[in-house]
Amino acid sequence: MIVHEWASGDGDTEAEGRRFGAAWAPQLRAARDAYLDLFARSGVPEDVARSVARQSGAATLEHAPEVAAEFRGVAAGSGLAVADILLLTARTEILARMTPSMECSTIVHVPSSGDAPRTLQTWDWHETLSNETVVRRWRSASGTRVAAFCEFGQPAKIGVNDRGLGVHFNILHHRSDGSQPGVPVHVLSRMILDDAVSIDEAVSIARSVPLAASSVLTVVGRDGAAAIEVAPAGVAVLPVARGETFAHTNHFLDPALAAGEYSPYETTSIPRYDCLVDNADLAGIAASRERALAFGSVPGPGISVRPRADQPAHVRWETKLTVALDVADPSLEFAAAAPRDAASAPWRRFAAV
Structure with missing residues (x-):
């Protein structure tokens, strides 16, 4: 496994998210595709996965608006939709619906x-x-x-x-x-x-x-x-x-x-x-x-x-x-x-x- 390093600057959260998204767009896109494949193999239809992600996004906006702003920035910088970033953020919540996973x-x-x-x-x-x-x-x-x-x-x-x-x-x-x-x-x-x-x-x-x-x-x-x-x-x-x-x-x-x-x-x-x-x-x-x-x-x-x-x-x-x-x-x-x-x-x- 490769562990990359990244340091944010002193800009606002959304701007730093945009910078991160632009720098790591290929990795974000690859992660989105890999998780969609995992969800399908785990018995979670894409429409269910996206519904859980939307609900998670709404809860994040309500309780952690700064994090939600970062998601908007990452999406804008990478060219992905905010919904795709939410799929990655909510992967635990999505997998919990069908196939629990083991870690740590x-x-x-x-x-x-x-x-x-x-x-x-x-x-x-x-x-x-x-x-x-x-x-x-x-x-x-x-x-x-x-x-x-x-x-x-x-x-x-x-x-x-x-x-x-x-x-x-x-x-x-x-x-x-x-x-x-x-x-x-x-x-x-x-x-x-x-x-x-x-x-x-x-x-x-x-x-x-x-x-x-x-x-x-x-x-x-x-x-x-x-x-x-x-x-x-x-x-x-x-x-x-x-x-x-x-x-x-x-x-x-x-x-x-x-x-x-x-x-x-x-x-x-x-x-x-x-x-x-x-x-x-x-x-x-x-x-x-x-x-x-x-x-x-x-x-x-x-x-x-x-x-x-x-x-x-x-x-x-x-x-x-x-x-x-x-x-x-x-x-x-x-x-x-x-x-x-x-x-x-x-x-x-x-x-x-």
């Missing part, structure tokens, strides 16, 4: 010493999709500087801001998914990165918007962390205190939300979670690359997901990225590889400032 293992250690949390996440996604992605740097309307990893057409996913707050991101599946229109979960991540100073503020933002699909946003601050599990049915907060280590994969940990768990396919969420919990001491390793390599050296499959040749292309997943957050010196540190392969991949640092 996250672990966070909050040292008792007072040091900033140490984190690690894998991003697992479809083998055939998103083989060009981007880390972006921008300044929000409130003046916050942000760095985040995302697919083309998404406003944010995994990121960190210069106020000392970071977000890890794992997909979840709940029986309430698709039961109402709502703000895309990738827009929710952007809202938190743009505006939140504290974990409490991140929780307030998550509780303030309607959602159409489920995810867990593990929010990390300088003094602690919390997993915010979100679904159309509700929001649950799992705090992580000093001296604790917390892991999350792709099943709900809050008992009330877990009662509505929905997973119609064979998932590796439990084995990956067990791997993290059984090797929790590795999360305390201070250097992020060494932390990644340690998890990559765990015997067995661990958290490095490999594509299965016996599965159809639209349900064939692999680990595409290993990433850590530094909230003390706000940066993403990452390799475009699974932990098991990180030793042979460049380990890169991308700062918010």
Whole structure:
């Protein structure tokens, strides 16, 4: 996978979106076509996908107008329709209607010493999709500087801001998914990165918007962390205190939300979670690359997901990225590889400032 880099200037949000769209028009167009193909293979007709995207766009305009302005700019700059950008932004909400997807293992250690949390996440996604992605740097309307990893057409996913707050991101599946229109979960991540100073503020933002699909946003601050599990049915907060280590994969940990768990396919969420919990001491390793390599050296499959040749292309997943957050010196540190392969991949640092 190729991870491109992009830094926005100090223009207004729509103008910077236009500049981004013009620079990455081929990637945006390719992403639109690839996702339309995935939707069709997953049993989602294009008219249904576009209807969900329109609803997501309306919710974004109401609750995150600055992000909606960026979408207009990206569309204008790339020559695509705003509706196409919304298809990419709302891909989780669209897929939640028919075929849930599997992605990501996250672990966070909050040292008792007072040091900033140490984190690690894998991003697992479809083998055939998103083989060009981007880390972006921008300044929000409130003046916050942000760095985040995302697919083309998404406003944010995994990121960190210069106020000392970071977000890890794992997909979840709940029986309430698709039961109402709502703000895309990738827009929710952007809202938190743009505006939140504290974990409490991140929780307030998550509780303030309607959602159409489920995810867990593990929010990390300088003094602690919390997993915010979100679904159309509700929001649950799992705090992580000093001296604790917390892991999350792709099943709900809050008992009330877990009662509505929905997973119609064979998932590796439990084995990956067990791997993290059984090797929790590795999360305390201070250097992020060494932390990644340690998890990559765990015997067995661990958290490095490999594509299965016996599965159809639209349900064939692999680990595409290993990433850590530094909230003390706000940066993403990452390799475009699974932990098991990180030793042979460049380990890169991308700062918010």
